Amino acid sequence: MFYSIHNKEIREISLEQLDFHDICVGYLTLDELKSCYQDLGLSEVAVKDCMTDFTHFRTSMDVYDEFSFGMINIVDILNLSTRRNRIGFFIKKNLFVVVKIIDKEDSIRQMFLDAIGRFRQNATMEKVIYGVLERLLSSGNRGLVMTERQIIAMEREVVNGKVDPELNTEIFDLRNRLSTLKNYYEQLIDIGESLQENENDLFEEEDLRYFKIFTDKSERLSNNTQLLCDNLIHLREAMDATLNYNLNNTMKLFTMVTIIFQPLTLIVGWYGMNFKYMPELGWKFGYLYVIVLSIVVVGVILYWFKKRKF
Amino acid sequence: MFYSIHNKEIREISLEQLDFHDICVGYLTLDELKSCYQDLGLSEVAVKDCMTDFTHFRTSMDVYDEFSFGMINIVDILNLSTRRNRIGFFIKKNLFVVVKIIDKEDSIRQMFLDAIGRFRQNATMEKVIYGVLERLLSSGNRGLVMTERQIIAMEREVVNGKVDPELNTEIFDLRNRLSTLKNYYEQLIDIGESLQENENDLFEEEDLRYFKIFTDKSERLSNNTQLLCDNLIHLREAMDATLNYNLNNTMKLFTMVTIIFQPLTLIVGWYGMNFKYMPELGWKFGYLYVIVLSIVVVGVILYWFKKRKF
Amino acid sequence: MFYSIHNKEIREISLEQLDFHDICVGYLTLDELKSCYQDLGLSEVAVKDCMTDFTHFRTSMDVYDEFSFGMINIVDILNLSTRRNRIGFFIKKNLFVVVKIIDKEDSIRQMFLDAIGRFRQNATMEKVIYGVLERLLSSGNRGLVMTERQIIAMEREVVNGKVDPELNTEIFDLRNRLSTLKNYYEQLIDIGESLQENENDLFEEEDLRYFKIFTDKSERLSNNTQLLCDNLIHLREAMDATLNYNLNNTMKLFTMVTIIFQPLTLIVGWYGMNFKYMPELGWKFGYLYVIVLSIVVVGVILYWFKKRKF
Amino acid sequence: MFYSIHNKEIREISLEQLDFHDICVGYLTLDELKSCYQDLGLSEVAVKDCMTDFTHFRTSMDVYDEFSFGMINIVDILNLSTRRNRIGFFIKKNLFVVVKIIDKEDSIRQMFLDAIGRFRQNATMEKVIYGVLERLLSSGNRGLVMTERQIIAMEREVVNGKVDPELNTEIFDLRNRLSTLKNYYEQLIDIGESLQENENDLFEEEDLRYFKIFTDKSERLSNNTQLLCDNLIHLREAMDATLNYNLNNTMKLFTMVTIIFQPLTLIVGWYGMNFKYMPELGWKFGYLYVIVLSIVVVGVILYWFKKRKF
Amino acid sequence: MFYSIHNKEIREISLEQLDFHDICVGYLTLDELKSCYQDLGLSEVAVKDCMTDFTHFRTSMDVYDEFSFGMINIVDILNLSTRRNRIGFFIKKNLFVVVKIIDKEDSIRQMFLDAIGRFRQNATMEKVIYGVLERLLSSGNRGLVMTERQIIAMEREVVNGKVDPELNTEIFDLRNRLSTLKNYYEQLIDIGESLQENENDLFEEEDLRYFKIFTDKSERLSNNTQLLCDNLIHLREAMDATLNYNLNNTMKLFTMVTIIFQPLTLIVGWYGMNFKYMPELGWKFGYLYVIVLSIVVVGVILYWFKKRKF
Ligand SMILES: [Mg+2]
Ligand SMILES: [Mg+2]
Ligand SMILES: [Mg+2]
Ligand SMILES: [Mg+2]
Ligand SMILES: [Mg+2]
Ligand SMILES: [Mg+2]
Ligand SMILES: [Mg+2]
Ligand SMILES: [Mg+2]
Ligand SMILES: [Mg+2]
Ligand SMILES: [Mg+2]
Ligand SMILES: [Mg+2]
Ligand SMILES: [Mg+2]
Ligand SMILES: [Mg+2]
Ligand SMILES: [Mg+2]
Ligand SMILES: [Mg+2]
Ligand SMILES: [Mg+2]
Ligand SMILES: [Mg+2]
Ligand SMILES: [Mg+2]
Ligand SMILES: [Mg+2]
Ligand SMILES: [Mg+2]
Ligand SMILES: [Mg+2]
Ligand SMILES: [Mg+2]
Ligand SMILES: [Mg+2]
Ligand SMILES: [Mg+2]
Ligand SMILES: [Mg+2]
Ligand SMILES: [Mg+2]
Numbered sequence A, B, C, D, E: 001m002f003y004s005i006h007n008k009e010i011r012e013i014s015l016e017q018l019d020f021h022d023i024c025v026g027y028l029t030l031d032e033l034k035s036c037y038q039d040l041g042l043s044e045v046a047v048k049d050c051m052t053d054f055t056h057f058r059t060s061m062d063v064y065d066e067f068s069f070g071m072i073n074i075v076d077i078l079n080l081s082t083r084r085n086r087i088g089f090f091i092k093k094n095l096f097v098v099v100k101i102i103d104k105e106d107s108i109r110q111m112f113l114d115a116i117g118r119f120r121q122n123a124t125m126e127k128v129i130y131g132v133l134e135r136l137l138s139s140g141n142r143g144l145v146m147t148e149r150q151i152i153a154m155e156r157e158v159v160n161g162k163v164d165p166e167l168n169t170e171i172f173d174l175r176n177r178l179s180t181l182k183n184y185y186e187q188l189i190d191i192g193e194s195l196q197e198n199e200n201d202l203f204e205e206e207d208l209r210y211f212k213i214f215t216d217k218s219e220r221l222s223n224n225t226q227l228l229c230d231n232l233i234h235l236r237e238a239m240d241a242t243l244n245y246n247l248n249n250t251m252k253l254f255t256m257v258t259i260i261f262q263p264l265t266l267i268v269g270w271y272g273m274n275f276k277y278m279p280e281l282g283w284k285f286g287y288l289y290v291i292v293l294s295i296v297v298v299g300v301i302l303y304w305f306k307k308r309k310f
């Protein structure tokens, strides 16, 4: 499906009608791409890149002599766990082609149409590309605010001394999410900088400003993601300190109990011995004596604890 | 509300009286902005940016062709926990408009009036902007000195071996506060650098020096904030080491008590057995023997402890 | 073994037939190199570098006046534990010589032949070099995806609370593998940048783009390797937190058991004493009394636990 | 107090005698500054900066159009705990004024006089400034060597397995000292770089070399301070590992003692039961049997320990 | 002792014979330097720098107008614990003087003679300096390979679960050694870069390449040292995890033993009480009952352990 923007109007055109004096954009499936890449003058290597399966780690752009080819694994900040959509894109002089590689719910198509509609008035290649790319950042701030609220809620729990095992899982999930996100924005920064460099002269100098705005927005989101990462590190440290503190207290309590009961247990064991000649056992006040002895021992131990501020 | 600075005098003027040969400044509410942004030639997108709710993470400046638009979430170093004030600002040739977005206690308005009054004598756009921005840094050093004192007080406690649970909470709060602050100054640096770059030529070359002074001040505050962060890390490490050391001591004490009492308990249990034929029970000096045995056992254990420097 | 590329054909030629108007490439063993390096105008120092044994850490390129000499310890991402292949290479004007230093399974030779075949059509020195170097990166993305899957599987185990000792070993292995890999790509980046700098003017300006593509690919792989390293750090932290949490729980359980049984043991020891005059022993309901006492003690302790949310 | 350097001689002059064709230097108290800053053409803002109390964090230089103003909180590496001296300084064309803000023992005055005397022969502004600044670094290397010796002594203790609580305090103090020092040198680097930049053209290009030497010396001291910081981190890690190792050993010892004594205690308790019909109690060799049983139990446990290499 | 290189021959010459049209090199003791530094036109300050005792931290080069002066504390990677040799060096136009400050075994002298002999053929100042400096790196790769082997051997031990206290000491030593080494190479990089900058124009532009090669070699060694440092960090983490895991296991074992024996000990204590009216004691199958009770208790506990996967 190709469109040309002519006199502020968007017309759907066929492959044969492509006229590079107007601004032409296309939205293709992989099959459509395979059938027409030679007519469009795109290299086979790049097309193959689109179709291989091990591109999971590739969000980047390659700059060739005649065209640029990029690939983006779209990260949805509001729903990070689902499988990622993936698009490829080709940029030639006055042609911008988006290739749908993985697209559940056909959401990329809508994004594409919105973007070309938005700048219809005084469309340039750079504005259309900016329009598409900027859509990738649109839910960024909202997602970060929501993540921050989640972290603050976890904070409140830890500060109140509660450490449950789900907390560990949650922190772990959040860290992975944030580091996925950080990496995503870093890669978008790379793409934005690459577009700004304009090495193969596809763009007009005066319109590069749009790519700079995109790069700056990505950088801001990346920095703010980093900020949340730092908060998470503080949270984990607080949790560790709480666990350490609790362990210390448990062991102190335990040690106190042991130190109080061991001597008493020894005493009662002592007078449980069966020796024939144990004078205390026959004393009239022997029982009283052992009661007093126990109280004194406990008293001395408690006093010693107090003095040592145990 | 607009003001123009003419012949070293500040006059309040209406929207219609704006004359861009003088230096004009404005302080608007969101509603006022909505009603007059078209007359001022400001873009709708930026105005919408001002009004959305998810701008919590945005302290930054966008540079457009005809004007620059920035937004600042003001962090009050002396009172970090309250909700933040927020301003937007627009800069055009000879026009500087501050938009009040969130402003409890109307403190921003006062800040704005002070700043334009201060440079009345030989006012330039750059000086007025500098005047407003510099107000954001004014309590920085005082806040940092006070925070440092707080950290030193906490140090003294830890070094004296006291580790109470509030300490953990306090360190956690301080770290979050300092990292909020650091981030704030970093973002002000970005704004300052962006103003210095002067990409859309709104400012005179020779007056960019003022933005450099602002950037340098922010950078110094940012570095000093980092310094306090480092101190806090040292503090946490010292606290961890203290907790570890205490745990070690608790466990040593506990182990010693156990090692001393277990054999004695075994001995007295032993002679508490009810076998018919246990010669020791019938010995004349059986009781004496068990007393001596106990003393010897304790002595040997204590000697062993001493030798191992337990 | 030398080849020249002439009129899009690759011909095997002998040392004497070398004609530097064509593009000449060679694939030599160490012995062949020794016998012909003087004819090729290569320096003795570099040749000796090839033959020393302590080059384990050297993956780099030296730029001399007349030629460049590099050495690469090839890391196979899919099989990191085997001994590494090693190649040297010399670059002169229109001559590219690969020296096989260590090569199990003769895999380097095949790589070399593939690379010169691939760009036969419009061969330049730069393309051939790019072809060889790019082969070193070819299995990178696949290896990273597989490693990521392994890490995710380990995650699932830890999040389910299982921490077995093999996990520690596995994390350790993975970290070493990833840091080997990261270092490898960093060194390839250095070689790529060195080729781009073109200090001794061996290459054409317009063809340096190929070295930039190589450098960018290496950098992307390096960044993605770093990403996996970060995930691994998160994993270790989660494991640590799990271990800490488990220890805390173990100690709590243990302390509870001790606090419940110590007083009971004291009580039964108490009435195991053999004093002649212990009134309780003769009471009609003495046994009932001690049963009730035990139940009360346990009840009080359990209540205290509950109140303290132990 | 002002001095002018004329014909290689230093003459004390009064404010009125200042002649900016010679090199003039001044050493003023705050009061003297207040009374003459207008005659010298210094700005009121900078003078006020000198007098405020919350300048604790300010070691830096501001570059104004006509002059530069700096402030230094002097850190004495050999005596870090005492309160810091503080100086301000103003630099105009051919005028260098040092302002004493805090100066116990009048040591800054001497430093100032030494510095101007040293370059009397062929004095330039740059040399005099360099002379004063360089004095701030003079005891740096000595202080670092002494600190290193202290760290080595602490190392020896930890490696011998001794971990006393003072160690924790000492490490904490050292870290704070080194980070104060590092920050101090970083700030001097900033001042040095600022002087080198020479934005307001107060200095001759050819004499900027002196400021570069100052910057390099500061950077070297900063790097070496960082080196000691790293050593300290290693030391703390070693201490942590020692504490962990000791705890592990304590717990092992404790567990062994418990595992050996618990079964024995159970056995002797068992035959302390008062059942009427317990055949063993009446056996002729019952006592022998329980002795043998105890030995066997201990033997089995010890064997099990040995096999598990506990 | 001075040498001049003339017509590819090295001649020993006296101070008076120095002719700066040839390349002159010198190897002096401190005393010789003191007696001739004025004839050579070297500054007194630099000479004094050579002789002070607190230069332990100084490996660097100062660039003066007429000459450069450097000082190197030589680190021997194969033998880091011995006291370090130290040299100073002066570079003037066509004069290179090495000053022996500390030199056990006279090894520096040999190094110096080798270096000037090596480039005798077409000697330039730059080559001779390169020759001397490059000697400092010559055993680098060998040392790193040997250190790597040592680390791998330690790895194997930890992975097999053995953690002995010497390990801690060894890791500590290795970290200090590697950080000493890293710092050494960083300082050599600084010297190399300083020589490359050639600020006082002592060298020919075209020969600066030699200093670049030296800098690159140093940088590579520094990076590889860093790589080993990272491995060491991984090792320490693995050791920590092993210690934690062991502690967890010890505490679990201990808790199990306690939970099994405490109830049994209570039971046997219970029936050791001396109440007159305890029906169980008189039962015919009382003893059998207590045996069965004990078995049941142990069984229940073991079942509970199994269910909880303790
Ligand atoms: Mg990055
Ligand atoms: Mg990047
Ligand atoms: Mg960055
Ligand atoms: Mg940035
Ligand atoms: Mg930024
Ligand atoms: Mg930053
Ligand atoms: Mg920044
Ligand atoms: Mg940055
Ligand atoms: Mg900076
Ligand atoms: Mg920075
Ligand atoms: Mg700075
Ligand atoms: Mg690197
Ligand atoms: Mg690198
Ligand atoms: Mg890098
Ligand atoms: Mg490098
Ligand atoms: Mg680099
Ligand atoms: Mg990069
Ligand atoms: Mg990158
Ligand atoms: Mg980078
Ligand atoms: Mg810094
Ligand atoms: Mg700095
Ligand atoms: Mg630095
Ligand atoms: Mg900096
Ligand atoms: Mg540097
Ligand atoms: Mg730097
Ligand atoms: Mg340096």
Ligand SMILES: [Mg+2]
Residues within 6 Å of the ligand: E186
């Ligand atoms: Mg460095």
Ligand SMILES: [Mg+2]
Residues within 6 Å of the ligand: E186, E189, E190
């Ligand atoms: Mg450096």
Ligand SMILES: [Mg+2]
Residues within 6 Å of the ligand: none
């Ligand atoms: Mg560096």
Ligand SMILES: [Mg+2]
Residues within 6 Å of the ligand: E219
């Ligand atoms: Mg580098």
Ligand SMILES: [Mg+2]
Residues within 6 Å of the ligand: none
């Ligand atoms: Mg760097």
